[in-house]
Amino acid sequence: MTHVAPPPGDLEAGLFDLAPVSLWLQDLSALKTCLEGWRAAGMDDLRAWLRDPAHLLAVQRLIRIERVNRHTLRLYEARDEAELFAHIPAIFDDPRADALVEVLCQLWAGATQARLVTQNRTIGGRVIDVSYAGRLLPGHEDDWARFLISVEDITQREEMRRREDALARFAASLFERSPVPTLVRDESGLAAMLADLRAAGVVDLAAHMAAHPDWAEAARASLAIVGANPPALVLFGAADGDALAHHVAVGLGVEAWRVFAEEALALWAGAGHGVRDVLFRRIDGGALHLKAQYAELPGQGDGRRLVQIALTDIGANKRAEARLETLSHTDSLTGLLNRAAYAAHLERLEAERIVPTSVIVADLNGLKAVNDRRGHDAGDALIRRFGRVLAARVPASAHAARIGGDEFAVLLPGTGPESAAALALRIAEGVERANDGADTPLGVSLGIGTWTGEGPLNAAVTRADARMYAAKRGRRGRVRVA
Missing domain, CATH: 3.30.450.20 (PAS domain)
Incomplete structure (x- = not known):
């Protein structure tokens, strides 16, 4: 120059x-x-x-x-x-x-x-x-x-731009390298739709969604996954972010609708997002029990509402909770319901007025003599044998329970006295077959009661209990039904 x-x-x-x-x-x-x-x-x-x-x-x-x-x-x-x-x-x-x-x-x-x-x-x-x-x-x-x-x-x-770019790269690096499965969701469309409802005078979002399912579907469809880190792709079994976004867009089942409704109502109430347990599906259909933690990303500047969602797989916890709940309601010797679960079913059936409801009460005959003569292991074997008979003969809609040492009960919702009597006979037949070739025969007394809605349900249990004792006093055969 x-x-x-x-x-x-x-x-x-x-x-x-x-x-x-x-x-x-x-x-x-x-x-x-x-x-x-x-x-x-x-x-x-x-x-x-x-x-x-x-x-x-x-x-x-x-x-x-x-x-x-x-x-x-x-x-x-x-x-x-x-x-x-x-x-x-x-x-x-x-x-x-x-x-x-x-x-x-x-x-x-x-x-x-x-x-x-x-x-x-x-x-x-x-x-x-x-x-x-x-x-x-x-x-x-x-x-x-x-x-x-x-x-x-x-x-x-x-x-300033370089610092912002560096911070953005750092944030992106944290997002990509985080060991926690994380999604970024664009909620701008939902926020705009909610604002339009407010402007139109809507005050009850839940009622509006119930009355306008097309609006609710459009609102849910407006949510878009715009980011997913590698652990999130692994969690959902997705090949890439587009596959995951499509999987979420086409719906994750009824539970996902419940989650969406909760999210929309929280946003409507101004509460934003927090933490909630959700049930989603992997791309291969497997269940995903997740704890989702939501946080709005600040400073978009372009009017967009972006939300980061951190996911924790709590499937193992849920399975453990289910096992504990099952154990808390299960008799350890027979695998039937225990007394607490039986009482809970009694209370529910009465509260819901499921009529008729029949009850079969059963008591093992001579268990004390077997315990005294052959030991408690032999007595426990008889209890388990009768438990297997009930498990095999009682329908899935019924609730069979061991409610005491040698006492059992079967709750039959929606079942009248004739059907209950027929089931008692099938149980008796099952006991006789279980005795074939057994060193120690199993004796059982059965009593039946039916609740038709008059008085408390427990009154029918009392009647079944009385008939069971009457059958026990009758001393006619090893299996007695009254």
Whole structure:
């Protein structure tokens, strides 16, 4: 680049010199003449042509700087123009001259203006980010003899952007590398739909969703998974984020609808999100019991509402809870219900008024004598044998329980006395078959009672108990039914 001193005293020069931005006036006419000569010689790709260092150096030498203003000297920390121009190679510390090449290619393509962001250096060596804007002045679009450049120091803005980018990359790295399965969901559509309902005067969202299932489906469909880290993909068995997003979009079953309703109502109430247990499905259909922790991501700036969802697989806990609940309701010797579970079923059947409900009460005959003569292991074997008979003969809708040492009961919801009597006979037949070849025969007394809704259900149990004792006193055969 070469410098030509400006003519002194003109008004334009004064305005140029006092401008509060860095201004450069260049003459690129000789450079354009050179480019036209190269084109005539066969050059058809300027960008590729300027990759040759010799060609690049040739165009650089043809750039004539006609004027710079005072702000330019301050920006680049130069005492005067002589110092500035002596340091031009250091100021534009760009061996490949990428910024210059970009500007020339834009002008060569027919543009009269060029813009870019690049970095320069001050004479003191400080790196600055600059916004570069150049334009061919009117009347010089063809000869490029007057090219005005303004340079703005945007270092502070770019440093802030770089910090934000670094933070974003760091957050993305945490998201990707987190060992916790995590999703990012866009809830902007749902938030907008809820706002529209409020504007329309809706005050009861639950009632609105019940009355307008199409609206509820559209609201659920507006939720979109826009991010899923690798552990989340593994958790759902998804090949990639798109597969997972599609899986969620097409629905995850009835439980997912319940979860959506809870989420929508929480957002409607202004509570945002928290923690809730959910039941979802893997892509292969397997159940996923999850604890979902929701948190809105701040500072979107574009009006979007993004929510991060951290997922914890609590399937093992749920299975353990189910096993504990089963154990708490199960008799350890027979595998039937225990007395607590039997009492709970009694209370529920009466509260729901399931009528008729029949009860079969059973008591083992002579168990004390077997315990005294052959030991408690032999007595326990008889108890287990009768438990197996009940498990095999009682229908799935019934509730068979061991309610005492040798006492059993079968609750038969929706069953009248005739069907209950028929079942008692099948139980008796099962006991007789279980005795075939047994060293110690099993004796059982059975009593039946039916509740038709009059009085408490426990009264029918009392009647069945009384009939069982009557059958026991009858002493007719090993299996007695009354």
